[in-house]
Amino acid sequence: MSASPSYEQKASVTALIGGPAVPHAAAPASRGSPESQLLIGPAAALKRAETSDQEQKEKHRGGDRAWMLRGLIPVAVLAEAITAYVAMEALVASRTLAAGLSLLTALIAAGLACAFANRRLSGLPVPPGVRALEWIFVAILTVLRGDSLYIQGPYLLTATVGAAQTALVSMVILLGIEEIVVETRTLSMFTASLRVWWRGRKFAAAAVRLAEIQARAEAADK
Numbered sequence: 001m002s003a004s005p006s007y008e009q010k011a012s013v014t015a016l017i018g019g020p021a022v023p024h025a026a027a028p029a030s031r032g033s034p035e036s037q038l039l040i041g042p043a044a045a046l047k048r049a050e051t052s053d054q055e056q057k058e059k060h061r062g063g064d065r066a067w068m069l070r071g072l073i074p075v076a077v078l079a080e081a082i083t084a085y086v087a088m089e090a091l092v093a094s095r096t097l098a099a100g101l102s103l104l105t106a107l108i109a110a111g112l113a114c115a116f117a118n119r120r121l122s123g124l125p126v127p128p129g130v131r132a133l134e135w136i137f138v139a140i141l142t143v144l145r146g147d148s149l150y151i152q153g154p155y156l157l158t159a160t161v162g163a164a165q166t167a168l169v170s171m172v173i174l175l176g177i178e179e180i181v182v183e184t185r186t187l188s189m190f191t192a193s194l195r196v197w198w199r200g201r202k203f204a205a206a207a208v209r210l211a212e213i214q215a216r217a218e219a220a221d222k
C-alpha cells in the first residue's frame with residue numbers, strides 16, 4: 001500500500017494550510033473560498049501525519065525493513081520454549097513445572113538477544129564477555145537436553161545428535177531475534193506511516209467531493 005499522497009495532493013496541502021508554495025502544481029481552490037473549507041481539515045491532518053512520520057524516521061536508529069517481521073519474534077520464542085522443554089524434563093518431574101521453566105528460559109534468551117540488539121542500535125559494541133553469556137546459556141541447555149534425551153532413549157549417539165540439533169536451533173533463534181530487532185522499523189514508525197496513508201486517502205476523497213461539487217456548480221451556471 002502506498003502511504004504517500006500524490007504530488008498534486010501535496011501541493012494542495014501546502015497551499016491550503018499556508019505552507020510554502022509548490023511549483024508546477026495545479027492551483028487548488030482559494031484558501032478563503034467556501035469550497036476550500038472542505039479540504040482544510042483533511043489537509044491539516046495529512047500535514048500533521050507527514051510531520052510525525054518524518055520525525056519518527058529521523059529518530060529511528062535501525063534498519064528499514066517492514067515492522068511486520070517482528071511478528072516472527074513470538075514464534076521464535078515459542079520454538080525456543082519447545083526445545084527448552086526437553087531440557088527441563090531432565091530437571092523436574094512435573095510437566096507443568098517443566099513447561100513453566102521452559103517458557104521462562106525462552107523469555108530470558110529472547111531478552112538477552114534484545115539487549116544485545118539495543119546496544120548495537122545505540123552504536124555500542126557487545127563485549128565478548130557479555131556475548132559469551134549467550135553461548136554459555138545455549139551450552140547449558142544443550143547438556144540438559146542431551147541428558148534428557150539419553151534418559152528417554154538407550155542410545156548415547158542419538159541423544160548427542162539430538163542435543164546438537166537443538167543447540168543449532170537455539171543459536172539460529174537467538175541470532176534471528178537480534179537481527180530482526182536491529183533491521184526492522186519500530187511500531188511507532190509503522191503506525192505513523194499507516195496514519196499518513198489513511199490521511200492521504202481521506203484528503204483524496206475530500207478532493208474528489210470538492211471536484212464533484214465544482215462540476216455540478218459549473219453545470220448549473222450553464
